[in-house]
Amino acid sequence: MPRRRITSDLEELFERIYAVVRQIPPGRVTTYGAIARYLGLMHGARLIGIALNRAKSEIHQLPAHRVVNRLGYLTGKNHFPTPNYMANQLRKEGIPVEGDRVLHFDRYFWDPVKEL
DNA sequence: AAATTGACCTGTC
DNA sequence: AGACAGGCCAATT
Numbered sequence: 001m002p003r004r005r006i007t008s009d010l011e012e013l014f015e016r017i018y019a020v021v022r023q024i025p026p027g028r029v030t031t032y033g034a035i036a037r038y039l040g041l042m043h044g045a046r047l048i049g050i051a052l053n054r055a056k057s058e059i060h061q062l063p064a065h066r067v068v069n070r071l072g073y074l075t076g077k078n079h080f081p082t083p084n085y086m087a088n089q090l091r092k093e094g095i096p097v098e099g100d101r102v103l104h105f106d107r108y109f110w111d112p113v114k115e116l
Numbered sequence: 117a118a119a120t121t122g123a124c125c126t127g128t129c
Numbered sequence: 130a131g132a133c134a135g136g137c138c139a140a141t142t
Contacts, residue, residue, distance in 0.1 A: 010138090010139090031124085031125090032123070032124050032125080033124065033125050033126085036124080036125080036137090037125095041137075042125085042126080042136090042137095043124090043125065043126070043127095043135080043136045043137050044124085044125090044136085044137050044138085045123095045124035045125050045126090045137080046122070046123085046124045046125085046136090046137055046138070046139090047124090047137060047138065047139080048123075048124075049122070049123035049124065050122085050123080050137095050138070050139050050140080051123095051139095052123060053122090053123060053139085053140085054139080054140090064123085067123075068123090069123080069124065069125090070124080070125070074123090075123055075124080076123035077123085078123085079123060118142100119141105119142085120140105120141085120142075121139105121140085121141075121142090122138105122139095122140090122141100124136105124137090125135105125136090125137100126134105126135090126136090127133105127134090127135085127136100128132105128133085128134080128135100129131105129132085129133080129134095
């Protein structure tokens, strides 16, 4: 079981995360797990959340609203300026959101592993 | 300073 | 097929 740890150069890892997030095309979404896999962190999905959480207090302007969990739920909505911000942004890009969930998630899913 | 929490996911039972 | 356990690790308490 290749369990890879990247305890050193964490900042660099964050940068790589941000780089991926920045490349998510408008109108598409991806997941924490997909990003983690793409970076070789098989069980590191949580770390992505940590990185994004950090990013919001930095100057990084990231389309963080395009990152949802693997079921298409907007689990991060509470960390935005307002609880509706995330859903609003997505709708603005043409992604249907009902409640806390992206409809037809598989249709909008953008997987960095395949697409990058 | 130790323990808990959390923007999560994938095995295994 | 549904529940559980284990892994990741920074931030917060």
